[in-house]
Structure formats: structure tokens, C-alpha cells
Amino acid sequence: xxxxxxxxxxxxxxxxxxxxxxxxxxxxxxxxxxxxxxxxxxxxxxxxxxxxxxxxxxxxxxxxxxxxxxxxxxxxxxxxxxxxxxxxxxxxxxxxxxxxxxxxxxxxxxxxxxxxxxxxxxxxxxxxxxxxxxxxxxxxxxxxxxxxxxxxxxxxxxxxxxxxxxxxxxxxxxxxxxxxxxxxxxxxxxxxxxxxxxxxxxxxxxxxxxxxxx
Ligand SMILES: *Cc1c(COP(=O)(O)O)cnc(C)c1O
Numbered sequence: 525x526x527x528x529x530x531x532x533x534x535x536x537x538x539x540x541x542x543x544x545x546x547x548x549x550x551x552x553x554x555x556x557x558x559x560x561x562x563x564x565x566x567x568x569x570x571x572x573x574x575x576x577x578x579x580x581x582x583x584x585x586x587x588x589x590x591x592x593x594x595x596x597x598x599x600x601x602x603x604x605x606x607x608x609x610x611x612x613x614x615x616x617x618x619x620x621x622x623x624x625x626x627x628x629x630x631x632x633x634x635x636x637x638x639x640x641x642x643x644x645x646x647x648x649x650x651x652x653x654x655x656x657x658x659x660x661x662x663x664x665x666x667x668x669x670x671x672x673x674x675x676x677x678x679x680x681x682x683x684x685x686x687x688x689x690x691x692x693x694x695x696x697x698x699x700x701x702x703x704x705x706x707x708x709x710x711x712x713x714x715x716x717x718x719x720x721x722x723x724x725x726x727x728x729x730x731x732x733x734x735x736x737x738x
Pocket of ligand 1: 545588712730
């Protein structure tokens, strides 16, 4: 399945983050050995444990809700943080990046789903704070991330992905007009083909690659 997904995404020039949460080091190595170098985790503790055990050339993506007091553990090596959902969190990442003498790439997570439980900035909050986000010199805002509503209703997913792409385009041609603002992280196992149709540049796929989580 991994090869099929990669071939499909390569045809469309889309990047893949293999979401390895709950999966063992051996399971991750078997995907690594097929060439995958970008892996995503949603918990800091699990990310730290795996990072210590797995090859150094893996690019680790933090895709889950991130607590401010845990940023320091991943700041030295994290490749991209997808889940920046507040200015306060961005400020903490900026501070830890400075401490590690590096620039940390981040995505701003925008809430597009209907579920109350999902995290993310509203588009209005984002727009009202663009100057504050941009003033943080040790983070590089590379784009947006969003999660659709957990549903099999493709109309809902389509509407949400279309809307996220619109937000992305508005920012890219406006407040975040730069070559480095070029990532739209959108699409998971169940909806990545819809995401491809609506302009994703990076998908986060777990269960379709690794099998179901228990
Ligand atoms: C778990 C997770 C994924 C991958 O989910 P699958 O349905 O297994 O592909 C993608 N994004 C985030 C933020 C996740 O937590």
C-alpha cells in the first residue's frame, strides 16, 4: 500500500508525512526501509522516545496538540510543527528556537471541522494576529494545517477543504506573501484524495500505511 500511495502522490507532486503514532520502532523501520523519511507523531513523549531510537536522518513532524511546557523537548530537532493553534504557543516555540540557535518551521492550524473537540485558530483570529506572528524571528511560518470533520459525508469534507484552501490563498497573496509560505497540510487516510483535488501540498497518512491503530 505504501508504494501505491507514494506513486499517486508523486504524480501530483505532493509530500507525504507517514503518521506513525502508536506504531512500533520495527513497524516504522519497515516503512523507512522503503524510502520514507518524513514521519509524524501527535504526542511529545512518544516522539521523543522514537526519535532517540530511530535513524538520525528521519524528519520528525509534530502533528498533534502541543502543550507549551513540552516544546523544549522537541525544539532541538523537530522538522515541522503542524499544530500551532495560538499566538502564545508560537511565542514559546520562538523562544525555544532561539535557545537552540535555530529557526523552527511551523504551520498555523486553522479550525475547519464542525467538532468542538478539534483544535485550531479561527481564520479571524489568525488574520487579526498576523503581525504578531510575523514578528517572531526564530519561527518560519510555512503555511496552514487543517483537519476535516470526522465523517464519511464527502460533501462536508469537500466544503471544509475548499474553505481551507481559500484561507491559504488569501494569506499567500496577502499577509504571508513569500516563497517560504508554501505548505498546505490537509488530508488523512480517509480523505486524502479529496484533499489532492482541492490543492493540498502535504498529506498526513497513518492507518492506510501502517494498518489500523488499536
Ligand atoms: C492520526 C492523525 C493523522 C492520520 O490519521 P489516519 O486516519 O490514520 O491517516 C493525521 N493527522 C493528525 C493530526 C492525526 O492526529
